[in-house]
Amino acid sequence: MKHWTVNQQRSGNTVSPESVNDEIRTSASSIQTLDRAQLPQACIDDSNLELYALHRVWCEPIYPKDVVDREGEQNNIRDTSVKSWMFAGLTYQLYTSGWLALTPYTLTGFKGGSLFLEWSGNALVFPSAANQYSNLMPGVSKYCKVRMSANGVTVAERYGASHMEHWRLFGSVFLPPGDLQLQLEFQPTTIGPDEPIVSTAPLPILQLHLFSSKFFAMGRWR
Amino acid sequence: MSRIVQPPVFDGDEVTATGLNNRFTQFSQAGALNATNLRDAAVDLPQMNTTSKFMMLNSAQVNLGTESFDLSAPRTLASYSGATFPAPAPVLDGAGVSTHLGPLGWTLTSGEILRVYWNLNVSPNGASTTNWRVAGNGGTVLPVRGGGTVIVADSGHAWLAWLQWDITSAALANWVPVYGQSDFQRNFTGALYGEQLNQTQATTVIPPWLDTITQVREGEVNTTLDAKRVGWRGVSGAYYYTVPGAPITVWGIRVVLAGLAHAYHIGNVNYFAWDPAIADAAITLSYTSGNLMALHHTTG
Numbered sequence: 001m002k003h004w005t006v007n008q009q010r011s012g013n014t015v016s017p018e019s020v021n022d023e024i025r026t027s028a029s030s031i032q033t034l035d036r037a038q039l040p041q042a043c044i045d046d047s048n049l050e051l052y053a054l055h056r057v058w059c060e061p062i063y064p065k066d067v068v069d070r071e072g073e074q075n076n077i078r079d080t081s082v083k084s085w086m087f088a089g090l091t092y093q094l095y096t097s098g099w100l101a102l103t104p105y106t107l108t109g110f111k112g113g114s115l116f117l118e119w120s121g122n123a124l125v126f127p128s129a130a131n132q133y134s135n136l137m138p139g140v141s142k143y144c145k146v147r148m149s150a151n152g153v154t155v156a157e158r159y160g161a162s163h164m165e166h167w168r169l170f171g172s173v174f175l176p177p178g179d180l181q182l183q184l185e186f187q188p189t190t191i192g193p194d195e196p197i198v199s200t201a202p203l204p205i206l207q208l209h210l211f212s213s214k215f216f217a218m219g220r221w222r
Numbered sequence: 223m224s225r226i227v228q229p230p231v232f233d234g235d236e237v238t239a240t241g242l243n244n245r246f247t248q249f250s251q252a253g254a255l256n257a258t259n260l261r262d263a264a265v266d267l268p269q270m271n272t273t274s275k276f277m278m279l280n281s282a283q284v285n286l287g288t289e290s291f292d293l294s295a296p297r298t299l300a301s302y303s304g305a306t307f308p309a310p311a312p313v314l315d316g317a318g319v320s321t322h323l324g325p326l327g328w329t330l331t332s333g334e335i336l337r338v339y340w341n342l343n344v345s346p347n348g349a350s351t352t353n354w355r356v357a358g359n360g361g362t363v364l365p366v367r368g369g370g371t372v373i374v375a376d377s378g379h380a381w382l383a384w385l386q387w388d389i390t391s392a393a394l395a396n397w398v399p400v401y402g403q404s405d406f407q408r409n410f411t412g413a414l415y416g417e418q419l420n421q422t423q424a425t426t427v428i429p430p431w432l433d434t435i436t437q438v439r440e441g442e443v444n445t446t447l448d449a450k451r452v453g454w455r456g457v458s459g460a461y462y463y464t465v466p467g468a469p470i471t472v473w474g475i476r477v478v479l480a481g482l483a484h485a486y487h488i489g490n491v492n493y494f495a496w497d498p499a500i501a502d503a504a505i506t507l508s509y510t511s512g513n514l515m516a517l518h519h520t521t522g
Contacts, residue, residue, distance in 0.1 A: 088489075126376065133438065196442065
């Protein structure tokens with residue numbers, strides 16, 4: 001960006017304080033905001049960048065982790081009366097319907113821009129009783145739906161595991177600056193009209209359990 | 223506000239070339255400018271110094287398995303049938319050579335993250351044996367409409383795949399489970415070997431079969447059971463490591479496989495336990511091709 005040279009110096013000019021000060025003041029005021037056309041190439045690296053100047057990562061390699069010995073598992077519904085050769089998890093005796101949320105997490109210091117979210121884990125779903133006499137079509141297909149949102153904005157949602165499976169959910173969204181509330185939710189298929197929920201033992205039948213859960217988030221603003 | 227601060231020239235100051243030059247050097251020397259001197263979007267790819275690594279420090283990828291894309295030449299892994307625990311098998315190529323990342327030599331320290339992603343084409347075999355319909359371990363007993371009972375698979379069995387790494391040397395002779403992951407070799411209760419679910423950060427489960435009830439009515443089995451093969455499917459895994467302690471150097475990463483484990487619990491603590499009752503030579507896992515990649519970058 002060019003600016004006017006305030007005092008053009010010529011041979012024989014009288015040097016005065018104002019001539020020097022005006023020129024320096026003009027140069028200083030022009031260095032207020034350099035744009036990309038003025039910055040030298042290859043001038044930026046981590047030696048002259050503040051922490052989180054360009055991006056920031058939030059990551060929990062295992063989540064949730066607020067209950068000891070049960071880290072990475074859904075702790076919303078834990079039925080321990082199932083048979084010993086099964087996970088203590090969600091049964092229809094303790095679950096009615098609707099989304100269940102893992103412990104909310106705050107992404108602090110989001111500066112506004114692109115947010116990439118990724119959530120993955122394993123799930124056990126009991127799929128065998130999908131075909132039910134009183135609901136032949138469309139049936140009661142068994143899934144563990146998963147959904148993640150930031151500040152109420154859904155980033156991604158999908159039908160997840162349908163039996164013993166690993167799943168991964170990821171997506172991006174643009175959000176304004178400010179701390180973000182990350183919400184990770186799952187929803188089993190609601191009980192069907194002919195559902196077998198008890199074995200002959202009689203013991204409750206595990207319908208769903210979610211484990212090995214972890215998430216990764218990255219904000220990019222430059 | 224600019225960081226360039228220049229005192230003015232006052233009447234009576236001695237004017238010298240050195241003095242004048244010093245007043246202008248702040249505009250050109252490193253460190254004279256700061257963040258408030260940059261306009262929005264001023265820093266873009268041309269301004270990045272790519273000769274020195276920052277943000278993205280390292281990345282690598284390798285093909286896994288046999289690379290048999292028409293599924294004609296899979297490798298097949300047997301399920302274990304011993305009394306204790308199985309040694310996991312690394313994913314091999316068509317010639318029987320281990321496919322893995324390494325030697326890498328990546329040093330990870332605080333403020334950095336390792337992300338690992340992998341996928342593999344697999345096909346569990348053995349659904350037709352149905353010897354896994356065992357009351358208790360792998361089966362759930364349900365009443366049959368009109369009398370009698372039947373055992374249906376409870377969906378609790380799994381082939382397990384997980385990540386190992388070598389953080390010792392480039393020789394890649396010391397593979398251990400990645401941080402937060404177990405090799406499922408702990409004798410956690412009685413005669414059972416396995417591990418708690420909170421040690422499965424890098425585990426991917428693979429269903430060995432699918433047992434369906436062709437119709438249920440009022441909580442009872444109305445017709446028959448139908449045991450189906452799971453068939454060829456793509457499975458994947460993800461793992462993150464955020465350096466909770468001292469720096470480490472990662473030399474190699476690989477995927478290992480073993481089976482069959484089953485869900486288990488003691489009170490409110492869940493486990494995977496190797497199931498000794500499921501031994502059958504027909505229960506195997508075939509695999510062909512896949513991919514393993516790792517990213518090492520800063521967190522801010």
